[in-house]
Amino acid sequence: MASGRPAADGSPRAGAVPSARRHRLLRLAVLGGGALLLLLLSPLLGTVPIPPLTVLDLFLNHLSGGFLFSDPCAGLGITATKCTAYGEIVWEARVPEVLLAVFAGASLGMAGGTLQGVFRNPLADPFLLGLSSGGTLGAAVVLVLHIGETEEYLFLPLFAFVGACATGLAILAVARGRFGSIETLLLVGVALSNLLSAILTLFLLYNPISSQQVYFWLLGGLGEATWIGDGVALGVLLVAGTLLALLGRDLNLLQLGHDVAQTAGVDSRRVRIDLILLASILTAVAVAFTGIIGFVGLVSPHVVRRLIGTDYRLVLPGSAAAGAGFLLIARDLSLVIFPTSVLPIGIFTAFAGVPFFLYLLYRSRAASPMGVAG
Amino acid sequence: MTLNPSPPPAARTVPIAWFAVALLVVAGVAVAATAGYYALRPTSTPGSIALTDDLGRNVTVPYDPSRVVVLSPSIVDTMYRLGLRSHIVGVDCYAPALGGISEDYSPDQVALWGLNSSMCVEIGPTFDFESLLNQTPQLVLASTIVSVESVEQITTTYHIPVVMLQPPTVNGVLVDVSMIGRIFGVESQANALNAQLSTELASAANAVGSLESFPTVLVTYDVDQNGYWTFGPDTFGQSLIELSGAANIAAAANGTFAYPELSGEQVLAADPAYLVYATGYGLTESTYANAPFWHDLTAVNDGNLTGIDSNWITEPDPTMILSGLPALIAAFHPST
Known part of the structure; x- marks a missing residue:
């Protein structure tokens, strides 16, 4: 350990000077700014070609309740019906998808x-x-057992929440006897993941009609986005994200080991439970509305640690910004390469993520990617 | 110096109760939002028709809509036969960048029905709602190749009514013909088409009615290294096979799956007297010849093997009755 006891703020890098912290904050701000820029530009891309200025006019027209840009399609030479369709495409499909x-x-x-x-x-x-x-299994249960029928729209995300959180709890429960062992938790998680995948495959074989819907979760995609779904996703992100951010200091101390964290007054067992459950909730909200999208949770923290170090008070919000930007890049990349098709977004998170991830590993082979905790 | 860990203060951790609160908040928001959305769904208006579709959904649709998106070749077939082709502004297709319209419709169907890529509404691998909205439809007619969740999104988010047409039996095709006739105000054409279909069904019943026993058959529409994909019980395919005077080996071999894949061992054990395979979309006899135990089957070795256009036997529509049923009877009862 390079720095001995942790700093009072929990930062693993106890000797960091204020200017270095300012630099890290600046990089975090740049990361957030980049994600924001992508958020503003992404609605310009879609499978139906609409001029960028028209997209902007349609968006502002809807946002202002029709007060601004009362004729957003002027000059396009299209019918009012078509213009209305363009408005729905922008307001009801593209913007919710990007959000x-x-x-x-x-x-x-x-x-x-x-x-x-x-x-x-x-x-x-x-x-x-x-x-x-x-x-995904939680969502599949709803589809295969026809739970809710007409309220399926509501039950799918709720059961996905339950499925992901139950998995997080199961990992903790199975490994409870040897909770101090990180390896045990990790192995239990891997084993449960395989078991759940096997059950899911059985579901797919058992009910071919529902399989089409379960297939959506397996492939992952943003195409089912709605304002309601976005509202729920934002609400969960704000609640769970804020709680996680508050635990950033404790997470820093966990990097130094159980004994050091305990010495600093952190109940490492309790904090781990809280952190895993919060991560489960965040994963659930993503899975409920997008299906399984790989690589985002793996790559984003690596990128952030390279940019702003290993202080989890910064890494966690940074990972959020990087994850958002990464998924937007994958979406936009898919539409640039295949402008007329909506292909599973997971293909493009891999296309965008793997080369960059390998580059990062190549650049950092001499150093541990986990910093002091590696 | 020895470290002496002090007891951890509980206030520093986030209590479990927070998680329950967070979940309850999310559930509450979702319930309220969904309830609001359902409350906003359009109700019946003058000039509209209320009906119950094949999935038991109660739907209110505009009468005689001029712009309709049809998400199934079998429904296009019915509409074309009823003289409603001009109402169709969009049809289902697979990712335009990968397969496009030719993935879902054969070249013959594209030519006969005058379809083109500008009508493409992408339903897979991910439903592209932009391509649907771009056709400005008043109504969507779809089969279960479109997921229930996509249907819900079309109706609740975009307020476009969707009628699901997925007849579970051959007779269900006639029901759907009547329903389409009612929606578009062409009841007389629908009755005429149904009379034609009924005549064909009666003719089939007459042809096989005197048989003392039905031969065992396998009707397969695809194969792979594991076995043969076919129609299971409670499917329109099973209904079609029964009407053609044959006993489907899949009905007994596997009673769990609607569209099961029979293993090579199962097919060999059942050893059907006749075998029909679907052609088109790149499928030929040589494709099927790679299936396990193909060359050991009695039907193959005795020449009781017939290839039939996939569109005739895999889509529940009038063509299935008018062309597929006679073709199956000819394949299973060559002497009649």
């Missing part, structure tokens, strides 16, 4: 950052640990 990318990406990024910190393992993410499979 969902932001909320789901931020949730997955934050969940990944949290899990990597808790398990002190750079490979830990919601998918490896089975939280995503648990959420």
Whole structure:
């Protein structure tokens, strides 16, 4: 350990000078600004070609309740019906989709950052640990057993929440006897993930009609975005994200080991439970509305640690910004390469993420990606 | 110096109760929002028709809509036969960048029905709602190749009525013909088409009615290294096979799955007397010849093997009755 006892603020880098912290904050701000810029530009891309200025006019027209840009399609030479359709495309399809990318990406990024910190393992993410499979299985239960029928729209996200959170609790319960062992938790998560995948496959085979819907969760996508879904996703992100941010200092201390954290007054067992459950909730909200989208929870925290160090008070919000930006880039990349099709977003998170991830690993092979905790 | 850990203060952790509170908040928001959304759904208006579709959904649709998106080849077939082609502004297709309209419709269907890529509404691998909205439809007619969740989104978010047409039996095709006739005000054409279909069904019943026993058959529409995909019980395919005077080996071999894949061992054990395979979409006899135990089957070795256009036997529509049923009877009862 380089710095001995932790600093009073819990930062692993006890000797960091104020200017270095300012630099890290500046980089965090740049990361957030980049995600915001992508958020503003992404609605310009879609499978139906609409001129960028028309997209902006339609958006402002809807946002102002028709007060601004009363004729947003002027000069396009299209019918009023078509213009109305364009308005629905922008307001009811594209904007909710882009916002969902932001909320789901931020949730997955934050969940990944949290899990990597808790398990002190750079490979830990919601998918490896089975939280995503648990959420997908929860959704599959609704579809295969026809729970709710007409209220399926409501039950799907709720059961995904239950599935992911139950998986997080199961990991903790199974490993409770040997809770001090990070390896045990990780292995239990991997084992549960495989079990849940097997059950899910059985569901797919058993009910081919529902399989089409379950298939959506397996492939992952943003196409089912709605304002309601976005509202729920934002609400969960704000609640769970804020709680996680408050636990950033404790997560820093966990990096120094159980004894040191205990000495500093942190109940490491309780904090781990809280962190894993919060990560489960964030994973669940992403899975409920987007299905399984890989790589976001894995890559985003790595990128952030490279940029702003290992202080989890910054890593967690940074991972949220990076996750949001990453998912937006994947969405936009898919539409640039295949402008007329909506392909599973997971393909493009891998396309965008793997080369960059390998580059990061190549650049940092001499140093541990987990900083002092590695 | 020895470290002496002090007891951890409880106030520093986030209590479990927070999680329950968070979940309750989310559930509450979701319930309220969904309830509000359902309350805003459109109700019946003058010039509209209330009906119950094949999935038991109560739907209110505009009378004789001029712009309709049809998300199933079988429904296009019915509408074309009823003279309603001009009402169709969009049809289902697979990712335009990968397969497009040719993935869901054969070249013959594209030519006969005058379809083109500008009508493409992408339903897979992910439903593209932009391509649907771009067609400005007043009504969507769909089968279960579209997920229930996508249907819910079309109706609740975009307020476009969706009628699901997925007849579970051959007779269900006639019900759907009547329903489409009612929606578009072409009841007389629908009755004429149903009379034609009824005549064909009666003819089939007459042809196989005197048989003392039905031969065992396998009707497969795809194969892979694991076995043969076919129609299970309670499907329109099973109904079609029964009407053609044959006993489906899948009905007994696997009673759990609607569209099961029979293993090579199961097919060999059942050893059907006749075998029909679906052609088109790249499927030929040589494709099926790669299936397990193909060359060991009695039907193959005795030449009781017939390829039939996939569109005739895999889509529950008038063509299935008018062309598929006679073709199956000819395949299973060559002497009649």
